Amino acid sequence: xxKKRVSILFTTVCLSTSAFAANYYVSDELFTYTHSGPGTxxxxxxxxxxxxxxxxxxxxxxxxxxxxxxSKDRKVWINSKYVSNQPGLxxxxxxxxxxxxxxxxxxxxxxxxxxxxxxxxxELKKINSSxxxxxxxxxxxxxxxxxxxDKEQNELLMRWFTYGGIVAGAGLILxxxxxxxxxxxxxxxxx
Numbered sequence: 001x002x003k004k005r006v007s008i009l010f011t012t013v014c015l016s017t018s019a020f021a022a023n024y025y026v027s028d029e030l031f032t033y034t035h036s037g038p039g040t041x042x043x044x045x046x047x048x049x050x051x052x053x054x055x056x057x058x059x060x061x062x063x064x065x066x067x068x069x070x071s072k073d074r075k076v077w078i079n080s081k082y083v084s085n086q087p088g089l090x091x092x093x094x095x096x097x098x099x100x101x102x103x104x105x106x107x108x109x110x111x112x113x114x115x116x117x118x119x120x121x122x123e124l125k126k127i128n129s130s131x132x133x134x135x136x137x138x139x140x141x142x143x144x145x146x147x148x149x150d151k152e153q154n155e156l157l158m159r160w161f162t163y164g165g166i167v168a169g170a171g172l173i174l175x176x177x178x179x180x181x182x183x184x185x186x187x188x189x190x191x
Contacts (some may be wrong), residue, residue: 023053024083034076038065051088080082 031049035042038060048054048070057067059080066080086092 012086032078032082034078035065036077038063038067040112042077046051046178048076048078051090053087054083056083115116 031047034045034048037043052071054068054070057069057075059066060077061080064080065077066083067075067077068083069075078186089094175187
C-alpha cells in the first residue's frame with residue numbers, strides 16, 4: 001500500500017512539474033463542475049467557465065480527473081476530458097477577429113498604396129511620352145544640323161579647292177608669262 005502511494009506521489013510530482021510549463025484551458029463546454037476530489041462522488045465546489053485558463057497540479061488517470069488551480073486560485077478537480085492545451089473557441093475567435101481587422105486595415109492600406117502607385121505609373125507614362133516626343137524632335141534637329149554641317153563642310157572644301165585652283169592657275173600663268181615679260185640678263189651678257 002505504501003509502495004503504491006509512493007509511486008502515485010512520484011507520478012504526480014513528475015506530471016505536475018512538466019504540466020506547469022504549458023498553459024491549459026477548460027474545453028469549450030459552457031461550464032464544468034469542479035469537485036473537492038477526483039470523481040463525482042466528491043462534493044461539487046463550483047464551476048469553471050469554458051476557455052478559462054488553468055494550471056494542472058496532478059492527474060488521476062484511474063478516476064479520469066485532473067487536479068487544477070483555476071483563475072480564482074482554488075485547487076479543485078475536474079473531469080480530464082474537459083482539459084485542453086488549446087484556448088477556447090471564444091479566445092480563438094477573438095484572436096481571429098483581431099487578425100482579420102489587422103488584415104482588413106492592411107488591405108485598405110495596400111489598396112490605397114496601389115491606387116497611388118497606379119496614379120504614379122500613369123503620370124510617369126505621360127512624362128515618358130512627353131520625353132519621347134522631345135527626344136524625337138531633338139533627334140530630327142540633330143539630323144538636320146548634321147546634314148547642314150556636312151553640306152557646309154563640302155562647300156568649304158569646294159571653296160578651298162577653288163581658291164587653291166585659282167592660286168595654282170594664277171601661279172602657272174604668272175610662271176609662263178613672267179619669263180617673257182622680264183628680259184633675261186644672262187642671255188644679253190653672252191652676246
